[in-house]
Amino acid sequence: MGTLQEQLNLARKLNPQRISNRIFDIIRSIEDELLDLNTKGQLNQGINASGGKLYNKKTKRSLYSPLTEEISGGKKKAGTPYTFEDTGDFFKGFFIKVYKDKAVFGSNDTKTPLLVSEYDDLFGLTDKNLRSKINSKILPELISKIRGHFGI
Structure with a gap:
C-alpha cells in the first residue's frame, strides 16, 4: 500500500483527465453492450432514448x-x-463515436438521415438503461482501476 507520501504522490497523478480517459476506455470496452441496449433493448421494443414511444x-x-x-x-x-x-442494415450500422468529453451514438446506414428527420431521440440510452450500465459495468471497473492505481 505504501507510505502516506507515496499515496499522496499517487493521488496527485490521479487527475480528472486520467479519470476521464479511464471512463472512455471502459465505454469502449462495453461498446457492443451499449449498442445492443440501444437497438435490441430500446428501439426494437418501440422505445426512444428519452424513454417514450x-x-x-x-x-x-x-x-x-x-x-x-x-x-x-x-x-x-x-x-x-x-x-x-x-433489413437489419440500420442496426448493423450503429456505432459510438467517443469524443474528448462525450460519447455519441449514430448509424452509418443510408436511411439514417430520413429516420432522424421523422423520429426524435433514436440514438442513446434511456436514463434507466444508462444508469443501469453505469452501476453494473462502468463504476465497478473504474473503482477497480483506481484501487489498482493505489495498490489497494
Whole structure:
C-alpha cells in the first residue's frame, strides 16, 4: 500500500483527465453492450432514448398500420410498436463515436438521415438503461482501476 507520501504522490497523478480517459476506455470496452441496449433493448421494443414511444412525426403514429402489415407480408403486425427491424442494415450500422468529453451514438446506414428527420431521440440510452450500465459495468471497473492505481 505504501507510505502516506507515496499515496499522496499517487493521488496527485490521479487527475480528472486520467479519470476521464479511464471512463472512455471502459465505454469502449462495453461498446457492443451499449449498442445492443440501444437497438435490441430500446428501439426494437418501440422505445426512444428519452424513454417514450417511438413516434413518427410524418405519419403521426407510433404503431404499425394495417397497410404496413399487408405490405410486409405480416412480418410487421398492425397495432404493434415501430421496431426499425426490416433489413437489419440500420442496426448493423450503429456505432459510438467517443469524443474528448462525450460519447455519441449514430448509424452509418443510408436511411439514417430520413429516420432522424421523422423520429426524435433514436440514438442513446434511456436514463434507466444508462444508469443501469453505469452501476453494473462502468463504476465497478473504474473503482477497480483506481484501487489498482493505489495498490489497494
